[in-house]
Amino acid sequence: MRAIFIAVGSELLDLDRVDTNSLYVARRLREKGILMDMKVVVGDHMDNLAWIVKKACQRAQLVILSGGLGPTEDDITREAVATALKKNLVFQEEIVADLKKIFRRRGITMPEINARQAFVIEGAEVIANPDGTAPGLYVDSGSCKVLLLPGPPNEMIPIFESVFEKYLVPVANYHIYTRSFKLTGISESETDARCADIYRKYRNPVTTILASPGVIELHFLGRSKNSDEEARRLTDELADKVRERLKDFIFAEKNISLPEAIVQELKNRKLTLAVAESCSGGGLGHLITNVVGSSEVFLGGVIAYANSLKSGILGVDEATLKKHGAVSAATAGEMAVGVRRLCQADIGLAITGIAGPGGETTGKPLGLVYIHLSAENFDKGLHQIFSGSREIVKTRSIYCALNLMREYLKEAMGEGQ
């Protein structure tokens, strides 16, 4: 089955807004072996929208639209699809009654304009929207199934899911099995070099490598026309071989972030953490505290951006700062020890470096970052020179610190503990 996704909305063509509904839909379809051939973004423009819907329906067996189902004049998806499919729009009193109920619950009278949402494409099934006023519409024209979804993701998802289960899963013609690894402490090209000879041999499963600062993801997708078991066997055969080559860098085999994996590991071991951040400016604490439940293990720390705070609060020796500078292994070490003592934490983790674009000195290039972890009977420091913008150097520093912690939790503490 071929699928085309059409996101409707002038704001998506303009001004740096990006459609994300297609990502959700593509992932769900893929899980059932329906691959998206193409996706389109089109403005709130009748001729353009009707044109692309018509072409898409000639090409694909499934066309999914999101957006343009609201009550205002620029919401034209219902009309454009009706035009493309050469069908009439029919006014349905029941929908108006439902809309009036929704507004009554909100304590207001339904604005007249919302009655536009009661127009339905002839022959379409109306899919209730539990979270908004725009119902979804599903039309099966024989050669092509067309689904109209509202634009806001929280409204789009439940409607998509109900149609997906009822009409799409039953006709999906592939069995799919996916696995993924998340890696840190290794670059994209190094990852590729270590396993390309294995995965290049396979056209099924398909291997994809995705890179973001600090984290590499490897995805494997196996397909079978016969059974789930076959799809799984194909995927496992390849993934297990790749895993063997890269296991030292894999921090997760499910969809969790590196901070989540670390918070979980700290919880398992009942350890507390405090951070001392110079160039990362609070970003390490920010990432860790994005994790639900991080307050069980994360105490906090010090953003020691100015040197006066490194000495005044963290207790870094002024002589160290003078002799080695703020960006040095010695300062990083004293920051980690200092924050651990100050916060009475089990682990102190420190970052100090030059995020740029200014600040380099002789022997200390832009992007030079020192990281240090201090724990009971354990100290480890390292440094790296990161390239990229200020924000990317910050991000890479933070992930490098998290990776040092991951290695500590794995190695120094013993894997089986």
Add this chain to the structure above:
Amino acid sequence: MRAIFIAVGSELLDLDRVDTNSLYVARRLREKGILMDMKVVVGDHMDNLAWIVKKACQRAQLVILSGGLGPTEDDITREAVATALKKNLVFQEEIVADLKKIFRRRGITMPEINARQAFVIEGAEVIANPDGTAPGLYVDSGSCKVLLLPGPPNEMIPIFESVFEKYLVPVANYHIYTRSFKLTGISESETDARCADIYRKYRNPVTTILASPGVIELHFLGRSKNSDEEARRLTDELADKVRERLKDFIFAEKNISLPEAIVQELKNRKLTLAVAESCSGGGLGHLITNVVGSSEVFLGGVIAYANSLKSGILGVDEATLKKHGAVSAATAGEMAVGVRRLCQADIGLAITGIAGPGGETTGKPLGLVYIHLSAENFDKGLHQIFSGSREIVKTRSIYCALNLMREYLKEAMGEGQ
């Protein structure tokens, strides 16, 4: 002139990768009055790509493709466009010579496979790629201009720019003028309610309101067939009226972020800042230190996630914590005063709240956040109840704190200072 953009690459259909080349191209085209009607993402699939190129060329006068010009088997853009335009591919020896030079400079022999990049669509102009091996191609087929660009943005941009200046700007038929305002401390619906009666009267300029947590943007785009001056006059007429209504919330009329505006303002007034962060976990410091040059005014601060750090480092009275709780106006106030004293800063800014999803108590709902600013002879606290996920509550808290600082810098210190 109608334009359609086609991003080529299976990775863009899959696994949460998003095409960003179209955003750059759309912005540049818009500056010259060429509006993008549609954009398409299509995988590395010959039939699909040739099909959409053919349809796009029937519909638009300008079709821009990015991606798929590399040397490997899945790079099929040249061939697909040739098929769609019913033109031949011609092998050009000069390109091979250029490619060999590029590889020699890198100290390696050109892999045989790169010779594929020397195939050119009959009648196309070859546009040199100073940053990579894939040259761009420009074909004017009479009714439609087709531009083939490499996928990596750093290679795409220079090639696009040279074609843009040479072939597109001369035929652009609109004069365009844009203005924008950035607002904080006001919601999207409140913004709309305050100025909709003005902007709804105008079809030219077009007004767009964009919302992200903490910041609202208003964009105005005026077009004229006659002159730059007319486009400007039209835009100013509307923008000035809207500005009058919303001036209390506007923090920038150019493309700078709220943290950038605040760092600049602190620099102008030679003031230093320290932060005390509980629920925001370092995110306030992180945002501020993303600004180049923030080290001139930002000293750092304390991530006081655990209560022991609020009292132990910041000096919040244990009796305050006991009586009012960690999430209270009193604690926020003592945190701001404490961090200001500890870091010897001119301004102390504190955030404490319940980011969720757990942690609510009787009388203290999820999303309740207290913010306090302490400066010489000045203290101001406020609280808000934010909705949204943990990360959104954190982000809204941070922007609320930044807005409190903006108001302090503007009002308490005197606007004219």
